[in-house]
Amino acid sequence: MANFILRKAEPNDVPDILRLIKELAKFEEMEEKVLLTEKDLLEDGFGDHPFYHCLVAEVPKEQSSEGYTVMAFAMYYFTYDPWIGKLLYLEDFFVMQEFRGLGIGSQILKVLSETAVKTRCSSMHFIVAENNTKSIEFYKRRGAADLSSEEGWRLYEIEKEDLLKMTSK
Amino acid sequence: MNFKIRAATKEDCKEISRMILELAVFEKMPDQVKISHEELERDGFCQNPFFECLVAEVPEEKSKEGFTVVGYAMYYYTYSTWRGRSVFLEDLYVMPEFRGNGIGKGLLSKVAEVGKKKECVRLQLSVLDWNTPARDFYAAQGAQDLTDSEGWHFIRFDNQNLDNLANEAPKD
Numbered sequence: 001m002a003n004f005i006l007r008k009a010e011p012n013d014v015p016d017i018l019r020l021i022k023e024l025a026k027f028e029e030m031e032e033k034v035l036l037t038e039k040d041l042l043e044d045g046f047g048d049h050p051f052y053h054c055l056v057a058e059v060p061k062e063q064s065s066e067g068y069t070v071m072a073f074a075m076y077y078f079t080y081d082p083w084i085g086k087l088l089y090l091e092d093f094f095v096m097q098e099f100r101g102l103g104i105g106s107q108i109l110k111v112l113s114e115t116a117v118k119t120r121c122s123s124m125h126f127i128v129a130e131n132n133t134k135s136i137e138f139y140k141r142r143g144a145a146d147l148s149s150e151e152g153w154r155l156y157e158i159e160k161e162d163l164l165k166m167t168s169k
Numbered sequence: 170m171n172f173k174i175r176a177a178t179k180e181d182c183k184e185i186s187r188m189i190l191e192l193a194v195f196e197k198m199p200d201q202v203k204i205s206h207e208e209l210e211r212d213g214f215c216q217n218p219f220f221e222c223l224v225a226e227v228p229e230e231k232s233k234e235g236f237t238v239v240g241y242a243m244y245y246y247t248y249s250t251w252r253g254r255s256v257f258l259e260d261l262y263v264m265p266e267f268r269g270n271g272i273g274k275g276l277l278s279k280v281a282e283v284g285k286k287k288e289c290v291r292l293q294l295s296v297l298d299w300n301t302p303a304r305d306f307y308a309a310q311g312a313q314d315l316t317d318s319e320g321w322h323f324i325r326f327d328n329q330n331l332d333n334l335a336n337e338a339p340k341d
Contacts (some may be wrong), residue, residue, distance in 0.1 A: 088220045
């Protein structure tokens with residue numbers, strides 16, 4: 001079992017967070033869609049009004065892969081449901097391939113759940129692509145409900161161009 | 170029809186709570202509403218609010234039951250690891266007798282304006298598959314159905330499952 005620690009991300013973790021974001025995007029076959037820079041991540045996560053919170057997992061130098069010690073991350077923020085109140089929303093969750101099967105993902109999920117309960121969140125929400133069957137099974141094994149299948153919720157998005165059209169009227 | 174859209178105040182929470190229930194009834198899930206105006210007042214008007222709200226008001230006329238606040242939009246900021254700041258429109262509702270007057274569009278445009286000021290790259294929302302008027306309304310503004318085109322599903326851990334996860338020992 002790997003020796004690892006989980007901790008809150010700090011500003012100097014930003015290069016590693018971006019590296020892991022790109023690795024996850026590569027896995028989702030959408031690497032070219034990552035437009036975020038280290039500067040954005042720094043300003044948006046560690047400025048006056050953080051838009052996100054981040055947990056990172058670290059292994060001691062001897063166990064590292066290609067010299068990296070930060071090998072997993074989870075990005076989350078708080079959202080609101082008008083029926084039940086505060087929610088913890090898990091935006092991204094990734095463990096480098098060579099460190100999987102060691103309990104790191106489970107531990108991250110446990111810490112996130114503890115955070116949710118401690119901060120009075122009724123629930124933890126996230127989205128997952130329907131073809132990501134491994135992830136879906138991982139979550140379902142732990143009691144997650146698929147609200148799209150069970151209740152019919154669909155995710156809609158309006159891009160910047162169309163948003164600007166609305167504001168100019 | 171003369172209407173005004175403005176930022177909600179703490180005092181509007183009773184009206185917002187009333188309309189939240191009306192929308193839940195329409196969505197066929199009224200028994201799932203567990204919070205009242207008190208939680209809204211606490212969570213929306215504290216130092217670091219968990220949501221923001223706009224209300225639509227009709228100054229001269231009143232609805233059948235005497236209300237002047239006849240619509241609302243609740244939203245909050247989210248983050249995309251690919252593109253950064255986003256806004257999520259959690260609820261958008263106009264009382265039935267005030268529909269067809271551009272109030273819904275007015276609320277949505279105002280949320281878009283707020284998002285623009287905060288440099289958000291997109292607006293997201295969720296809508297029920299059977300709610301055709303809502304799906305058409307958003308599609309007319311350029312919204313894409315990402316559940317359809319990219320297969321995204323909403324997942325939830327709540328209640329006992331969340332507690333179990335929180336108490337669970339790490340697996341070997």
